[in-house]
Amino acid sequence: MKKLFTSTATAVGGRQGRVTSESGSFDLPLAMPMPGADTKGASNPEELFAAGYAACFDSAMNIVAQQKKIQHEGSEITAHVSLNKGDAGYILSVEMDVLIKGVEEDVARQLVEEGHQVCPYSNATRGNMDVNFTVRTA
Numbered sequence: 001m002k003k004l005f006t007s008t009a010t011a012v013g014g015r016q017g018r019v020t021s022e023s024g025s026f027d028l029p030l031a032m033p034m035p036g037a038d039t040k041g042a043s044n045p046e047e048l049f050a051a052g053y054a055a056c057f058d059s060a061m062n063i064v065a066q067q068k069k070i071q072h073e074g075s076e077i078t079a080h081v082s083l084n085k086g087d088a089g090y091i092l093s094v095e096m097d098v099l100i101k102g103v104e105e106d107v108a109r110q111l112v113e114e115g116h117q118v119c120p121y122s123n124a125t126r127g128n129m130d131v132n133f134t135v136r137t138a
Helices: 045-067 105-118 120-125
Strands: 009-012 018-021 027-029 075-086 089-100 130-137
Touching: 045 075, 045 089, 045 105, 045 120, 089 105, 105 120, 105 130
Parallel strands: 089 130
Antiparallel strands: 009 018, 018 027, 075 089
16 A cells, blocks of 8 residues: 555544644634534534545545546535444444536446445445435436
8 A cells, every 4th residue: 555645633622622734724623513502613523524525525436437438517525424322332424415417317326336436435434334325416
């Protein structure tokens, strides 16, 4: 395996603290998004994971489209990351809402399926958490 790059972030204070990136691109307060809590302007680990997974998946899917010479008119990925509690403890689950413009539904589904095999986040989570896809076209 050849390391391409490393990104570094530091958290202080857990879910009620701050997270900063080594590059200086973000410095965010964190807060638990519980009902009634004041979370304005604060993020949480699940939100950050959702952002990363959505961006990574969109790139992976577009790499597949480029390799297969499938042209589309743009894509939009919305990742919904849920924190769940079960008998075995806490676990994450993901619902991915995928919109691909300018292709037929079967082509969109092919891009999602193959993108899911390419995406590093998908590879890291496969077999460890539920990831479900809703595919739409426009």
